[in-house]
Every structure is written in structure tokens, then in C-alpha cells.
Amino acid sequence: xxxxxxxxxxxxxxxxxxxxxxxxxxxxxxxxxxxxxxxxxxxxxxxxxxxxxxxxxxxxxxxxxxxxxxxxxxxxxxxxxxxxxxxxxxxxxxxxxxxxxxxx
Amino acid sequence: xxxxxxxxxxxxxxxxxxxxxxxxxxxxxxxxxxxxxxxxxxxxxxxxxxxxxxxxxxxxxxxxxxxxxxxxxxxxxxxxxxxxxxxxxxxxxxxxxxxxxxxxxxxxxxxxxxxxxxxxxxxxxxxxxxxxxxxxxxxxxxxxxxxxxxxxxxxxxxxxxxxxxxxxxxxxxxxxxxxxxxxxxxxxxxxxxxxxxxxxxxxxxxxxxxxxxxxxxxxxxxxxxxxxxxxxxxxxxxxxxxxxxxxxxxxxxxxxxxxxxxxxxxxxxxxxxxxxxxxxxxxxxxxxxxxxxxxxxxxxxxxxxxxxxxxxxxxxxxxxxxxxxxxxxxxxxxxxxxxxxxxxxxxxxxxxxxxxxxxxxxxxxxxxxxxxxxxxxxxxxxxxxxxxxxxxxxxxxxxxxxxxxxxxxxxxxxxxxxxxxxxxxxxxxxxxxxxxxxxxxxxxxxxxxxxxxxxxxxxxxxxxxxxxxxxxxxxxxxxxxxxxxxxxxxxxxxxxxxxxxxxxxxxxxxxxxxxxxxxxxxxxxxxxxxxxxxxxxxxxxxxxxxxxxxxxxxxxx
Ligand code: HEM
Ligand code: SF4
Numbered sequence: 042x043x044x045x046x047x048x049x050x051x052x053x054x055x056x057x058x059x060x061x062x063x064x065x066x067x068x069x070x071x072x073x074x075x076x077x078x079x080x081x082x083x084x085x086x087x088x089x090x091x092x093x094x095x096x097x098x099x100x101x102x103x104x105x106x107x108x109x110x111x112x113x114x115x116x117x118x119x120x121x122x123x124x125x126x127x128x129x130x131x132x133x134x135x136x137x138x139x140x141x142x143x144x145x
Numbered sequence: 146x147x148x149x150x151x152x153x154x155x156x157x158x159x160x161x162x163x164x165x166x167x168x169x170x171x172x173x174x175x176x177x178x179x180x181x182x183x184x185x186x187x188x189x190x191x192x193x194x195x196x197x198x199x200x201x202x203x204x205x206x207x208x209x210x211x212x213x214x215x216x217x218x219x220x221x222x223x224x225x226x227x228x229x230x231x232x233x234x235x236x237x238x239x240x241x242x243x244x245x246x247x248x249x250x251x252x253x254x255x256x257x258x259x260x261x262x263x264x265x266x267x268x269x270x271x272x273x274x275x276x277x278x279x280x281x282x283x284x285x286x287x288x289x290x291x292x293x294x295x296x297x298x299x300x301x302x303x304x305x306x307x308x309x310x311x312x313x314x315x316x317x318x319x320x321x322x323x324x325x326x327x328x329x330x331x332x333x334x335x336x337x338x339x340x341x342x343x344x345x346x347x348x349x350x351x352x353x354x355x356x357x358x359x360x361x362x363x364x365x366x367x368x369x370x371x372x373x374x375x376x377x378x379x380x381x382x383x384x385x386x387x388x389x390x391x392x393x394x395x396x397x398x399x400x401x402x403x404x405x406x407x408x409x410x411x412x413x414x415x416x417x418x419x420x421x422x423x424x425x426x427x428x429x430x431x432x433x434x435x436x437x438x439x440x441x442x443x444x445x446x447x448x449x450x451x452x453x454x455x456x457x458x459x460x461x462x463x464x465x466x467x468x469x470x471x472x473x474x475x476x477x478x479x480x481x482x483x484x485x486x487x488x489x490x491x492x493x494x495x496x497x498x499x500x501x502x503x504x505x506x507x508x509x510x511x512x513x514x515x516x517x518x519x520x521x522x523x524x525x526x527x528x529x530x531x532x533x534x535x536x537x538x539x540x541x542x543x544x545x546x547x548x549x550x551x552x553x554x555x556x557x558x559x560x561x562x563x564x565x566x567x568x569x570x571x572x573x574x575x576x577x578x579x580x581x582x583x584x585x586x587x588x589x590x591x592x593x594x595x596x597x598x599x600x601x602x603x604x605x606x607x608x609x610x611x612x613x614x615x616x617x618x619x620x621x622x623x624x625x626x627x628x629x630x631x632x633x634x635x636x637x638x639x640x641x642x643x644x645x646x647x648x649x650x651x652x653x654x655x656x657x658x659x660x661x662x663x664x665x666x667x668x669x670x671x672x673x674x675x676x677x678x679x680x681x682x683x684x685x686x687x688x689x690x691x692x693x694x695x696x697x698x699x700x701x702x
Contacts (some may be wrong), residue, residue: 059177060247061201103183103197122629124568128199132569134497134580139231141502142549 050110051088052079052118053095054128055102063128064102066095072102076118076129081110149214150520152297152442161304162259165266169193170252177249180649194265195251198570204229204246204254205268210278210296210320211239211523215510218521220261222506228254231508235499237563237614238270238317239277239523244570246441265305273303273384277319280524281325284532286478288340290347292322294440295376298431302377309384313391314399317356326643328527329357331364332617334401334564335383337376338412338643347374353383353413354405354511357611361648362402365410367417374436375421378429381421386413404686424612446518451483451535458539470554470592471543486543487531488524489551490561494590496550497579498564499527508549516542527563528556558595559603559669560586563614567607567624568631574607576624576631577593581605581661588662589669598669601682604639617641619683621649622661622669633661637668637694638686652695667697683690 053066064072065079073079082088088107095105109121120126127133154162169189176186190196194205206221212223221241225233228250229243236242245253258264266276276296285290299318303309309316321328322339330336336352349371355364371379383401390408392398405413461468476485489509492498501509509529513521516538517531524530529551534542546552555561562585565571567578582605589595604618608625613623617639625632632655639649656664668684671694676685686694 047478056197056201059249061197063200077683100179123631124199124574127568127681133577134569134583136230136497137232137502137505139226139502141232142504142508 042048047086050112050118051082051091051107052076052110053082053091053105054079054108054125055099056096056103058101058103061103066098066105068092070094070098076110076120079118081112081118082107150444150446150518150649151212151214151293152209152439157270158262159259162262162264162266165193165264166252166255166259167664169255173248173252185580188270190248190251191269192266193251193255194268195246195248196269196464198244198566198572199568200570201222201245202248202251203570204243204251204265205261206235206241206243206258206265207262207268207275208241208523209275209300209543210237210282210293211280211525212282212293213245213521213523214261215513215519215521217261217263218506218513220257220263222503222510224254224257225506225600226503227257232500233528234497234525234566235527237525237527238275238613239280239525240275241523244564244566268620269326270310271314271316272310272566273299273306273312273318276300276303276334277317277328277525279321279323280522280530281327281477281486281532282322282522283443284479284484285323285327286480287323287325288325288480290322290658291440291443292320292328292337292339294374294436294443295320295339295349297439297443298377298436299380302380302429309388311387313393314385314401316387316401317367318380321643324643326641327524329614329617329641331643331646332361332614332641333364335380337363340367340370342370346372349376351379351383353417354402354410356400356402357614357616358400359397359609359611360400360403360406361611362406363646363648364402365405365413367410367414374431374433375425377431378425378427379417379421381429382424383417385420386416390416446533448481448484448518448533451537453482453536455537455539458536461540465638467554467592468540468543470596471552472539474554474558474596475552475556476534476539483504483536485534485536485539486643487534487539487546488556489529489531489546489549490553490556491528491551492555492561492586493550493553494555494560495583495587498562498582498586501529505549505551509543509551512542512545515545516652526556526561528561554592555586555595557600557602559589559601560595560667562586562603562605565607565613567605567613571607574624575609575626576607576633576658578605578607578613578624581607581622581624581633581658584662585665588666598673599681601669603665615639616648617646618649619681619686620665625655627655633658635661635664635668635698637691638683640683650691652691653699665699667700668694671697
């Protein structure tokens with residue numbers, strides 16, 4: 042599957058103020074938890090504008106910044122860096138459950 | 146009859162903690178209402194232990210000198226359940242980190258903590274951080290004096306100390322009361338070691354300027370012997386010198402270790418001694434009555450006389466291999482015959498090191514109540530410790546720990562890995578730590594093999610900040626980032642044992658994540674082939690040098 046890995050594509054991300062949850066700026070200027078609904082900037086100028094918009098909408102989030110992403114033929118977005126992929130996917134191992142007693 | 150054998154809060158402590166929560170509650174309210182910007186709010190939340198990590202806020206809770214009552218541990222479990230995802234991470238600084246706290250819940254979580262006289266102050270920022278101590282304090286057979294008395298004195302002096310709340314950088318103090326250092330005192334900003342001089346007096350060796358991070362350094366002894374009652378005066382003098390000369394222009398050169406390195410131990414000593422001469426007879430000289438009053442709070446529990454040998458233990462030692470191994474690695478000599486110190490391993494093969502669920506914390510609290518005077522310790526090696534277990538009770542404690550999954554007989558062995566949170570949680574990380582630890586401990590799961598390999602400390606950090614102590618691991622593993630790929634740099638020969646403290650040496654080029662287990666296996670195989678009787682991994686390494694290890698690890702390339 043062809044992927045646009047040019048490094049030109051960006052989304053704006055931040056952590057939600059009340060609980061720290063990872064969010065992305067959506068097309069409508071709202072903050073969404075699903076990267077699939079993030080607004081995509083396709084060149085440098087658009088990225089600048091996206092970051093400005095994100096900062097202007099930052100009342101309910103903490104310190105927005107740009108995240109470089111790739112896009113496949115179906116339009117699915119994935120961050121280029123491992124750090125940002127982990128922010129999207131969550132822990133890469135199973136955390137213990139609250140009531141877990143490991144070998145019980 | 147006190148319900149703990151360590152310091153109990155007085156009204157002064159309680160008021161201070163309560164006032165702090167009220168202030169923080171209002172700060173959170175104003176932040177959520179948009180009255181404070183993040184820039185204004187961030188230092189306020191950090192002084193209350195609230196960090197923002199990759200996926201959520203993290204609350205770092207101070208566990209002074211690593212000592213907890215069962216009541217406090219149950220409250221931690223309760224907080225983890227109510228305000229987090231029901232588990233926590235015990236850290237190398239004897240703290241507990243909860244990884245999924247909501248900002249709006251943080252004041253309530255802190256209020257719940259205050260109910261058991263705990264808080265999260267001084268777990269962040271450029272202040273004197275929570276003081277750490279030997280986790281066997283007050284119980285160890287080799288102990289000269291309980292270091293927690295001194296940790297508590299330092300805590301009271303340093304809490305919200307106006308002169309030392311804005312140091313050039315964070316400041317970490319560790320204290321041990323034993324010749325066998327279990328508190329890594331030589332890699333702290335100040336390390337204090339209690340010892341008895343030839344005249345029979347007990348005092349401190351004062352070690353200054355150790356640290357890990359980007360520029361690891363072993364601390365220098367500024368004072369061979371400091372009379373105990375002069376401790377605060379000497380600490381105040383040292384911090385003053387640091388506050389005056391420590392570099393505030395460069396974050397990477399701001400720790401006291403850089404100051405000591407740049408001006409040299411001689412000059413540092415002269416500066417500190419001059420300052421000390423000016424303050425030693427002032428208000429900071431500790432009156433004997435003050436020392437006694439605090440020492441009394443740490444008076445050891447009245448442990449009834451118990452038989453040193455128990456028939457059931459002897460029988461199991463012969464018949465039950467798992468028990469025999471556990472007895473060897475997970476229990477240590479107590480100052481009283483008839484008792485042992487028991488370590489609960491928070492490192493079952495394949496599990497995230499140092500993590501415990503709320504149910505497991507409750508289980509540990511139950512065991513402490515039934516078998517260890519209601520007391521638990523957190524070790525800097527990310528395990529939990531029962532300080533006073535009767536030999537008679539060992540089989541029962543072993544079974545109870547087995548039910549919790551904490552009876553793995555691997556303390557001090559290759560499976561007992563220290564790992565920082567790494568890229569799964571930490572905003573500063575380059576690479577993951579926990580999954581690497583899980584794969585290594587899973588690979589070496591077999592306990593008899595771990596015991597054959599013997600004492601071997603693996604320590605893993607996800608970046609150069611070295612929170613996982615990789616510099617002082619017999620095998621250190623450091624995550625680095627090369628063009629977006631996680632790579633791991635291996636170092637050998639680090640150590641924190643007293644008199645042998647050493648920073649590890651990098652073995653060679655960093656390797657990919659999927660080669661780390663193979664590399665550790667090669668290191669172990671090289672050791673097993675070359676060891677002589679009684680040699681630990683690190684001893685063999687020191688004798689034969691890096692070459693054979695290096696050849697074996699990189700042969701596969
Ligand atoms: C929010 C997550 C964390 C952040 C932001 C963080 C940050 C840092 C930084 C920046 C340093 C380097 C300091 C320097 O060289 O001046 C450091 C060192 C250290 N941290 Fe952390 N850390 C985190 C988590 C932890 C955890 C979970 C532990 C315990 C498991 C820990 C224990 C240590 C230790 C032992 C050192 C090295 C000793 C020293 O030189 O200070 N840290 N940390
Ligand atoms: S060593 Fe680096 S990755 Fe690990 S906890 Fe510390 S700052 Fe984070």
C-alpha cells in the first residue's frame with residue numbers, strides 16, 4: 042500500500058486539560074480523540090496555519106504542537122515517530138488490571 | 146501502643162499538608178476555569194507532584210524513606226482504584242507513581258493521601274527531593290543505626306525551606322546506616338553513611354557530587370566523619386555553597402556534581418568547611434533532646450523472642466525447591482535471631498517491573514498486618530519489603546506472596562530488573578524500557594537457572610536521564626533514538642555496592658530492540674564459561690575485561 046511519507050503532512054495534537062487524554066484538532070475546530078478525524082495540513086504554509094488555529098483553540102488543552110503523519114491510500118493517518126504512534130495507540134504492553142493478582 | 150514504628154505527623158505537619166491541598170484545589174479550579182494559563186499553572190502542579198506524561202497526568206507520591214504502614218498502603222490501593230486505573234508503579238526513588246490521574250480529581254486524590262499523613266510535595270522541581278534510605282532500615286543485621294531518624298530530621302528541615310526551594314537544579318539525598326550500602330549513596334547529590342569511628346562514636350561520612358543522568362559521577366567524600374548533631378549545619382553549608390556557585394545558565398551543568406567536578410573536591414571542601422565554621426554553633430546544631438524525640442518515634446517494635454530454627458522451614462527447605470530458592474534470594478538476615486527480612490519481588494517473569502495492582506497492594510498490606518508488624522518498605526530496586534518476619538511464619542508468608550504473584554525467587558538475580566517507565570509513559574523518553582525488561586525476564590524465567598547465574602543486576606533507562614540507573618547496572622541498557630528507530634546501548638561493569646561503586650563502560654554500538662535478549666544471553670554465556678568459583682558476573686567482567694563479552698555479542702552481526 043502506497044504511503045505518503047513525505048514528512049509534509051501534519052496534524053495538530055495536544056493533551057486534554059481535564060484529564061491529559063491525547064487529542065487532535067478536528068476540521069471544525071473541535072478537539073477529537075480519534076486521529077482519523079484530525080484536520081490535515083498538506084504543506085508548510087497549511088501547517089503554520091493549523092498550529093495557529095490549534096493555539097487559538099487551546100482553552101481546553103495543553104500546549105498544542107504539530108505531529109508529522111503519513112497517509113495511506115484509504116486516507117488512514119499514522120504519526121511518523123514512534124513516540125507519537127504510542128500516544129495514539131496507548132501502552133505497548135498490557136498494564137495490570139485493578140483487581141489483578143497475577144497468578145491467581 | 147503506636148500503630149507505626151516510624152515518624153507520626155503532628156499538628157504542624159497536618160496543617161501544612163492540609164493548607165497545601167486547599168491552595169492546590171483552588172489553583173486547579175482557576176486553571177480549569179481558564180483564569181490561569183498553562184505557563185502559570187505548570188510550576189504549581191509540579192510542586193504538588195503532578196506531571197503531564199504522554200497519555201495522561203501522573204501523580205508522584207512521596208514515600209519518605211521508603212517506609213509505609215499497612216494502613217497507608219491500603220489507602221494507596223484505594224486511591225489507585227478510585228482515581229486511577231487500579232495500579233501503580235513503585236520507583237527507584239522509593240516513590241509511587243499513578244499514571245492516569247485526571248487533573249480535576251488530583252486535589253481529591255491528595256486529600257485522600259493526607260488522611261494517612263502522606264503527600265506529593267518535593268517530588269518535582271529544583272528543591273531537596275524526598276530523602277531515600279536503606280529499605281532494610283531498622284531491621285538489618287549489619288546496621289549501625291537506623292538512617293530513617295536522620296531522613297526524618299532532614300525532611301523536617303528541608304520541607305518548604307525558603308532558601309532551598311529554588312536551587313540551580315533538583316537535589317537528592319540518600320542515607321544508609323550499614324556498611325553494605327543498599328541506598329546507592331555514592332550516586333546521589335549528597336550521600337550520607339553512618340559509621341562508628343575508632344573512638345566508638347557514630348557519625349556521618351558525607352559524600353557530595355554523585356549522580357547519574359547525562360554526566361554520571363561518583364560522589365567525593367567531603368567529610369570522613371561528621372558528628373551526628375552537626376548534620377543540618379553541614380548540609381546547610383553545602384547547599385549554600387551550591388546555591389551560590391551552582392550553574393544556573395545551563396540546565397545540563399546545574400547539578401552539584403558538575404560544580405564539584407569543575408572546582409574540584411579540595412576547593413569544594415574548603416568552601417563548605419568555611420561556611421560550616423560560620424554556622425555550626427548556630428540554631429542548626431541539633432539538641433540531644435530533639436534527636437532523642439525523633440529517634441523514639443523510630444523505636445523498633447517489641448518483637449517477642451522466637452526460635453531461630455523452625456522445623457517446618459527446615460523440612461520445606463529440603464523438600465520444596467521453590468521455597469528453598471526463595472529463602473536464599475528473597476530473605477535477608479534480621480538483627481534478631483528468629484526473624485528474617487522478606488522481599489516481595491515485584492518482578493514476576495514477563496511483568497512490568499515495579500508495578501502492583503490495587504488488589505496486590507491490599508494483599509501486601511494484609512501480609513504486613515499478619516506477619517510484619519504492619520510495616521512495609523519500598524526498595525530502590527522497585528520491590529516491597531517486610532522488615533520483621535518471624536522465621537516460623539516464613540512458609541505462610543511464602544504461600545501468601547505466591548497467591549499475589551510476588552513470591553518469585555529472583556531478588557538480586559537477572560530477573561530482578563530495574564526499569565524506568567520509558568517511552569510507554571514518559572514524555573522525555575527515546576525508547577521503551579518496560580517491554581525490554583519484560584522480554585529479558587521472560588527469557589530467563591527459570592528460577593534454578595537464575596540462581597545458577599547468580600547475582601546480576603540489569604538496569605534499564607529509556608533515555609540519558611538515567612532514571613533506571615543504567616550506569617550502575619552490572620549490565621546497563623540505555624534506550625537511544627537513531628532516526629526514529631529505538632536502539633539500545635549496552636554497558637557493563639557498573640556497580641553501587643559500597644567501596645565498589647563504578648560507572649559502567651559502553652560495550653559497543655547500540656543494537657536493535659529485537660537483539661537485546663540475544664545480547665544479554667551472550668553476555669551471560671560468556672560469563673558462565675569464564676567464571677571461577679564464587680565470582681559474580683561483574684567480578685568476571687572486571688577480571689577478564691570487555692573483549693570476550695564484546696566479541697560474543699557482536700559476532701552475530
Ligand atoms: C515524569 C517522568 C520523569 C521525568 C520527567 C524525569 C526526569 C528526569 C530528569 C530530567 C533526570 C536527569 C536529571 C539530571 O541529570 O540533572 C532524571 C534523573 C533521574 N530520575 Fe527521573 N524522571 C521521570 C521519572 C522517573 C522515575 C519513574 C524514576 C524512578 C523510577 C526516576 C528516578 C530518577 C533517578 C534515579 C534519576 C538519576 C539520578 C539523578 O542524577 O538525579 N525518574 N529524571
Ligand atoms: S530515563 Fe528518560 S525515559 Fe526513563 S523515566 Fe527518566 S526521563 Fe523518562
